[in-house]
Amino acid sequence: MxxxxxxxxxxxxxxxxxxxxxxxxxxxxxxxxxxxxxxxxxxxxxxxxxxxxxxxxxxxxxxxxxAENAKTQIPQSATIVSLNPKIEINSLVFKYLKSIQSKDIVPFGSAFPDHHLLTPSKLLQVVSQMARDQKSYDQTTNLPPGNLALRKIIAQRYCMQGIPTDADDIVITSGGLDALNLSLQALTRPGDYILLQQTTFYGAWQAAERLGLKVITLPEHAKYGFDLEAFEQVIQHYPIKVCWFMLNAQNPIGFTVSDEIKYKIAKLLHEHKIYLIEDDVYEELFYGMHKPLSMKYFDRGNLVLHCSSFSKTLGAGFRVGWVYAGKYSEQIQHLQLMSTISANALIQNALVEFVSSHHYEKHLRLLRRRLEKNKKRFAQYLKQHLGQCCEIYNFPSGYFLWIKLPLHISSLELYQKLIIKHISLAPSPLFNVLETNQHYIRLNCSFEWTSRIQDALDQFIQSILNFP
Ligand SMILES: Cc1ncc(COP(=O)(O)O)c(C=O)c1O
Structure with a gap:
């Protein structure tokens, strides 16, 4: 040790x-x-x-x-390790995403931060200036692997975290989900085994379903978020080709795994020659002074494909993300040229200018402060009104609270009751296919406190307290 x-x-x-x-x-x-x-x-x-x-x-x-939640335990999944031979989550996710699209809905179920906190005015200025310049639309210099200047900036940011990176390691994609999907497609064939966290972003379940992969899941560890012992057992017993993990500000639960555990995961991956697709799209939304390290930092044999994007910091509408693809760069570009081709040229050019300026860091600092403040207010209010009947998991990053409802309340039924009242929330079946884990919801707390927000929260609270 x-x-x-x-x-x-x-x-x-x-x-x-x-x-x-x-x-x-x-x-x-x-x-x-x-x-x-x-x-x-x-x-x-x-x-x-x-x-x-x-x-x-x-x-x-x-x-x-x-910290206030120093004693917070992470909800533990019921099973040790499970094989999910048949995944059918796509139609549920599709129906859910359609149902929360309307503008009159209070978007507690949304995965995106309040858009008022994103797109700073300086960025809008840069975009509008560039929009008037013919050269900004030149797609040829923005085709896969993407805008060279933007890749250099991203590579520099990795270097600043102690991860030696060259612009050629990076492939710009149409958002983080594209980066994750392309990586999974590059590394697997139908029928391969992949390992997911038991409660995880539905994009991972959807990708596995689409590519015909066999999914094994790891339960969350009550204290550390990641169950190292179970991980070691699984990789010894199953021919896992690829892991897809999120270890910083994990969506939906919110925990960040310690460096000690990340180091040990990297060691095991190396020993067993297993690839890791790392979903790190919330990497910039930490609260303390230090950005948590990614698994890429601990990577030993170029086994980690680190995926991220600007969606949670500047806006999902830009649709720009990237993957640290390393030696897989060319394979991923092949897949890109057969599918999404490239991220928007104008936006790539605008990001070069904005992200290389001091305005980007300034924006990130302000964004983190606001998210922390807003989530704290939500957490206090909910603790005051629901503290007796619900468990509220509050971790110091991002903008989600993960809430355990009383056992007689199904999160899907609660969602259905509230969507009629134009309030959305994200029920646990979107993140976890086990029937035993259906009493949780993810609540987006990125919003400034207004009477509309308070009113919606009050309706949410009443629906729980008066649930038949
Ligand atoms: C955990 C996680 N990964 C990936 C994505 C996809 O991000 P992007 O909008 O950049 O495609 C999301 C979006 O909500 C997410 O929550």
Whole structure:
């Protein structure tokens, strides 16, 4: 065990046994180094790990504090490992997505942050300037693998995270989902086994269904989010070709897996020569001071295809994402040229200008602050009114709350009751095909607090309290 893991384990115990109550300030890095005898770097790694697990949070210039949800456990799936031979989730997802499209719906079920928080005015300015220039529409320089300047900027951002990257490793795609789908298609053949998290973004289930893959699922670990032991067992017993995991601000539950576990996953992937498609589209929406590391950071043999996009930070309407494809770049480009071809040339050009300017980082900082504030308000209100009957899982990133309803309430029925009142929410059957896990909902809390939002939340609360 690394020294930082030892220290993190010790501090975790202090938090969990109540020796350090909520909001207690932790010793500064320097103080902790003196107390423990470990180096500053070891202490910093341990604190960052605890922060990624949501046990502590950081405040600029004030240090680290014990988080409110430090004792939050992740809901655990009922089964250890399950094989899902027949997946039929596509028609449910289709009906669901159609039902929440109308503009009069209060979109608590939406996967996208409130659009008022995205598309900063500087970006709109850049887009409108470019829209008037003929050159911006030149598709030839934006065809697969995508705009070179944009790929260089993305590659630089990986390098800044300690991941050596060349522009040629990156393929620009039509959003994150395109990146994920193309990667899965490149790495699998029908009938192959893939491994998903038990409760996961429905796009993964849909892709598996479309490509005729056999799906094995891993349960969530109540404490760490990811069940390393179950993972090790599965890869020993099944010929898994590819894993598709989301380990940062996981959708729908919200947890972030620690660096320690990510390191161990990478080691096992390497030993068993298994590919990982990493869905990291929420990577920029962390709350603390440090962006969580991706699995790409721990990748040993070019086994990780890291997928992300600008959808959650600048707007899903731009439809620009990317995959760190490495040696799979050419294969993915082949598939692109047979399907989505390329992301929009004008938007790729506009993103080059905006993302390379200081405006992008400034926008990200503001976005994170607003999302954190809005989610906190939702969480407080819901805890006050539903705290007695529901469990509310609140992790320090993104904009979702994952809520366990009382067992007599089916999340699908609740969704059906509320959609008639023009309020949407995302029921757990969209994310989990096991019948035992149908009492959860995902609530989008990115919205500014207005009377319309409060009114919709009140109706949501009443529907639960008065559910027959
Ligand atoms: C977990 C997850 N992955 C991927 C996507 C797809 O992102 P994009 O809009 O960039 O295609 C979404 C969108 O909601 C998502 O929630």
């Amino acid at each position: 690394y020294k930082s893991e030892q220290l993190a384990q010790h501090l975790r115990r202090l938090i969990e046994n109540g020796s350090w109550p909520v909001h207690t300030r932790l010793p500064s890095l320097r103080e902790q180094a003196e107390i423990s005898g470990f180096s500053l770097m070891t202490v910093m790694n341990a604190y960052q790990d605890l922060e990624a697990q949501g046990l502590i949070y950081s405040k600029e210039k004030s240090g680290y504090f014990v």
